[in-house]
């Protein structure tokens with residue numbers, strides 16, 4: 001089973017990252033729907049996910065809030081990415097960090113999983129958490145090219 005994050009993992013959101021004059025991160029700019037829809041897919045991610053989802057379920061797990069569900073689904077379809085088996089998003093108003101939210105969902109999935117689980121994520125903080133759960137973590141976005149080459153060697 002493949003679990004995959006979205007921002008910084010499949011979606012290249014570098015163009016939405018901006019600092020305010022006082023040096024703090026501009027969240028309003030980062031979450032603007034018109035800018036989210038302009039995210040590009042990281043190279044090789046589309047090919048790898050399309051190939052893997054022929055045989056394996058793909059679960060998307062993101063710290064984005066629920067209010068971004070329809071824009072997220074629309075973006076996936078527009079980019080030609082496979083539709084996820086399930087899309088987990090943080091409840092609106094949930095003040096936990098993305099890491100805390102992802103940890104909770106991963107632990108729930110692991111509890112019921114009947115097959116090996118791999119998690120593709122760009123967040124280094126998730127490495128020790130995945131190790132604790134016995135999940136293989138694949139670090140994005142650099143892993144896509146490696147997986148692409150591997151798939152084409154098979």
Ligand SMILES: [Mg+2]
Pocket residue numbers: 005006007008009121122123
């Ligand atoms: Mg991310």
